[in-house]
Amino acid sequence: MTNRAPLIPPFSWHQAIVEPWTDHQPGTLWMVLTAILLAVPCALLGNYLILRRMALVGDAISHSVLPGLVLAYLLFRDLGTGYMLGGAIAAGLLTTLLIDFLTAKTKLKSDAATGIAYTTLFALGMYLVNRYTSRVHLDAECVLFGELEYIPLSEPSALRVGEWGFIPMAVLISLGAALAVGVLLKVFAKELKVTSFDPGFARSAGVRVGFIHYGLMALLSLIVVTSLERVGILVVALLVLPGSTAQFFTRRLARLHLLSVIFAVTGVLGGFHLGSWLLVPTAASIALWGGLQFGAAWMGTLALQSWRRAQMRPAR
Amino acid sequence: MTNANSREHRGSRFTALLLCLVPIAFVPFLLMNEQARDFLSFRDGFLRASVLGTMLLALNCGLLGPLLVARRMAMLSDTLAHAVLPGIAAGFLWSLTRDAVAMLTGAVLTGVLSSLIVSLVGRSTRLKPDAALSVVLTVFFAAGIALIKLISNAYPEANKAGLDRFLYGQAAAVSDADVVMLAAAAGITIITLLIGYRGFLVMAFDEAFGRAMGLPVRALHYLQMLLTTLAIVVSMEAVGVILVAGLLIIPASTAWLLSTRLHRVLWISALVGMAAAPMGAFLSYTGENRPTGPTLVLCSGLMFAAALLFSPRNGLARKWWAWLQHGRRIRREDTLKAIYRHLETVDFRPLELHTGEASTTEGELRALVRHGLGEWRSAAFVLSPAGFREASRMVRNHRLWELYLTQHAGFAYDHVHDSAERMEHLLAEENISAMMRVLGGPKTDPHGKRIPSLEDTVESLRNQPANS
The missing domain is CATH 1.10.3470.10 (ABC transporter involved in vitamin B12 uptake, BtuC)
Known part of the structure; x- marks a missing residue:
């Protein structure tokens, strides 16, 4: 092992930044576009999750869609998108219902209820996979970090854009999910805002709090299952990191949305280039870059706070 | 402990x-x-x-x-x-x-x-x-x-x-x-x-x-x-x-x-x-x-x-069971009240009831028999002493609450029935005696109907034909 490669490859401007956009086109474009199309709706939904203190529900749902997918497959013997989406949304809603039921009917707090719901459902999913679908292999790598890298190779759609060639199907699916989330969030913006900040007031004002809650969860399941195929369980990173980072800069919802979208896009771009430098799975490097953004914002805020404190101390 | x-x-x-x-x-x-x-x-x-x-x-x-x-x-x-x-x-x-x-x-x-x-x-x-x-x-x-x-x-x-x-x-x-x-x-x-x-x-x-x-x-x-x-x-x-x-x-x-x-x-x-x-x-x-x-x-x-x-x-099964029992008790009490009202129209003579009268169903009457609140005498249904006491208690609660609402809470006499329908099942004896004191031992409700009391019960039972 004398002539081995170093653990962290040397940084090469050309390889990490330039080449992807020149030599590997249009693959890079499709990959980055898909990632952004997933990251932006995730960031918007994530803001509401953080406000509602449900960030871990995103994690829970990303695990518990598994039994939904397996049951949909077992019932219909079809891996079509429609069945998978239906199964995932049903499983996501079931998770939320279970959590709500346990917190309402027992003295268990929501964290324990979340833990019970998602581990049991995940165990059920794994059990079903092993028991009935031994031929459909549950690929660990796919569950972990999806297959963002394979988008350029995936099934092309019928749409063609000039010299770029056919648009991959995956891009269109992500676009559809993003549009669905965007439109619904826009339509229900007022209800979401009021139920997130003050559910008691919302109920007294006649907003259907339960409907909004479960609608949000259905939307979350939709985006989670769409992302799961591409970025694996690191979808949680897309959900919570941009919103958490944006929290350092503002307390107003509109600015929070704007900033989290910006952080989502910079996270995808930075993560993509980090991945091309280190040659690691893009999903992981996107999450890492998001973590770096979060860390920078956190440290910056702390530094600013201590500087201000120093300024306020009376001079001798 | x-x-x-x-x-x-x-x-x-x-x-x-x-x-x-x-x-x-x-x-x-x-x-x-x-x-x-x-x-x-x-x-x-x-x-x-x-x-x-x-x-x-x-x-x-x-x-x-x-x-x-x-x-x-x-x-x-x-x-x-x-x-x-x-x-x-x-x-x-x-x-x-x-x-x-x-x-x-x-x-x-x-x-x-x-x-x-x-x-x-x-x-x-x-x-x-x-x-x-x-x-x-x-x-x-x-x-x-x-x-x-x-x-x-x-x-x-x-x-x-x-x-x-x-x-x-x-x-x-x-x-x-x-x-x-x-x-x-x-x-x-x-x-x-x-x-x-x-x-x-x-x-x-x-x-x-x-x-x-x-x-x-x-x-x-x-x-x-x-x-x-x-x-x-x-x-x-x-x-x-x-x-x-x-x-x-x-x-x-x-x-x-x-x-x-x-x-x-x-x-x-x-x-x-x-x-x-x-x-x-x-x-x-x-x-x-x-x-x-x-x-x-x-x-x-x-x-x-x-x-x-x-x-x-605090098992859910027990809670559900209690909830079910509560519902059944309320239904029984409503049946008893309906029977009492029917008996009231005939002035408690005779003290028996036939299926269908007082819009009761046979199932409801059977539930009363199961709980010892009544019994069948040939084809007629008769309330047991316990059943009669329960029935008059319900009617008393209902009418007393109506009276209380009209006299002390400013309700119109035709707006008190629904509230009384709910409260009659919940009022405890000490609430009743407190209301009795406040109202000065009333005999009739705001609609002019008699509020049954313990003496009524005893009297009605005395009127009951001796059974075999």
């Missing part, structure tokens, strides 16, 4: 015992099955190791879980479970073999580091605990994946750490050495809990009080995190990271449903975990394609569901 309390405690202990006996109850049925006999003879060395190993790790997790759940940190186990990945990769990098000691050390270090960062984020930012946990979880996990990929890029010949096993676990692969390690981990947990029991008890319920008492709260917190990380790390290979969280949370929550005293909860939780382990191992041994980890978690999930339904203190 009052009598009722201790009875409840006995009840919860009894239920916990029953829960743990469930697997044993299956034994006679299973002795007929050859595979089951094989399992129960424990001749298979691998099987013995895997059953023992899962029981030990369930014991360990069962003892640590209640502390997490009590401190509302259940989901921290999920974060810890994901955060050990970079440590495992780093430990692998250290020795470039699957050296267990290096990997375990790395895992424990990153696990504790992650809990440190979670509390730092919680203390110095506006983020709520859930967001802090998810941020740390996802960043550590991504770092782990990236590190594994970096290692396999740099050392393509190195034996990969086996992501599959890390994620999903493999109870069948528990070796005798693993059993020793699991036993050691469980032993450390038990000794620490025995020594620091009072400290952990205070921490579980009131951290601020512990600080005021002068307890080393922060040290205890990190000790707890260290033990939990250790438990996760040693259990990971057998059940997988995601399901370890289940073994920490589910038995503990089951125990908290059954008791509220920490020492009992610890016992129950450990027993539930240790009962679920052989159940899971048995099911996965006797069936094809049944992975141990998920089966184990599903078994503890079933025990949780059983406790949720049948807990003597």
Whole structure:
């Protein structure tokens, strides 16, 4: 092992930044576009999750869609998108219902209820996979970090854009999910805002709090299952990191949305280039870059706070 | 402690015992099955190791879980479970073999580091605990994946750490050495809990009080995190990271449903975990394609569901039963009231009723007979003395409440009926006598109808024809 490669490859401007956009086109474009199309709706939904203190529900749902997918497959013997989406949304809603039921009917707090719901459902999913679908292999790598890298190779759609060639199907699916989330969030913006900040007031004002809650969860399941195929369980990173980072800069919802979208896009771009430098799975490097953004914002805020404190101390 | 309390405690202990006996109850049925006999003879060395190993790790997790759940940190186990990945990769990098000691050390270090960062984020930012946990979880996990990929890029010949096993676990692969390690981990947990029991008890319920008492709260917190990380790390290979969280949370929550005293909860939780382990191992041994980890978690999930339904203190089955009984009682009381009204129109002569009269159905009348409130005399229905007393009580409550509302709450006399329909079932005797005093012993309600009283009842019973 004398002539081995170093653990962290040397940084090469050309390889990490330039080449992807020149030599590997249009693959890079499709990959980055898909990632952004997933990251932006995730960031918007994530803001509401953080406000509602449900960030871990995103994690829970990303695990518990598994039994939904397996049951949909077992019932219909079809891996079509429609069945998978239906199964995932049903499983996501079931998770939320279970959590709500346990917190309402027992003295268990929501964290324990979340833990019970998602581990049991995940165990059920794994059990079903092993028991009935031994031929459909549950690929660990796919569950972990999806297959963002394979988008350029995936099934092309019928749409063609000039010299770029056919648009991959995956891009269109992500676009559809993003549009669905965007439109619904826009339509229900007022209800979401009021139920997130003050559910008691919302109920007294006649907003259907339960409907909004479960609608949000259905939307979350939709985006989670769409992302799961591409970025694996690191979808949680897309959900919570941009919103958490944006929290350092503002307390107003509109600015929070704007900033989290910006952080989502910079996270995808930075993560993509980090991945091309280190040659690691893009999903992981996107999450890492998001973590770096979060860390920078956190440290910056702390530094600013201590500087201000120093300024306020009376001079001798 | 009052009598009722201790009875409840006995009840919860009894239920916990029953829960743990469930697997044993299956034994006679299973002795007929050859595979089951094989399992129960424990001749298979691998099987013995895997059953023992899962029981030990369930014991360990069962003892640590209640502390997490009590401190509302259940989901921290999920974060810890994901955060050990970079440590495992780093430990692998250290020795470039699957050296267990290096990997375990790395895992424990990153696990504790992650809990440190979670509390730092919680203390110095506006983020709520859930967001802090998810941020740390996802960043550590991504770092782990990236590190594994970096290692396999740099050392393509190195034996990969086996992501599959890390994620999903493999109870069948528990070796005798693993059993020793699991036993050691469980032993450390038990000794620490025995020594620091009072400290952990205070921490579980009131951290601020512990600080005021002068307890080393922060040290205890990190000790707890260290033990939990250790438990996760040693259990990971057998059940997988995601399901370890289940073994920490589910038995503990089951125990908290059954008791509220920490020492009992610890016992129950450990027993539930240790009962679920052989159940899971048995099911996965006797069936094809049944992975141990998920089966184990599903078994503890079933025990949780059983406790949720049948807990003597606040089991849902009991609540539903009480609710059902309440509904039935109200329906019976409404029937009695209808009968009384009918009898009133005929001036209580005769005191009998035929099916269909007073718009009662035969089923409703049968329900009254079942509860000793009436009886059949040939084809006619007659209220028993108890039934008559109940009927006049209902009508009295109704009319008295109507009168009270009109005279003392400013209601119009035609707007009081609906309220009285509800209140008549709820008013207690002391409310009635208080209202009687306030209203000055009234004889009629706002609609001019007579308010029945005890004398009425006695008089009507005197009028009743003597039965054979």
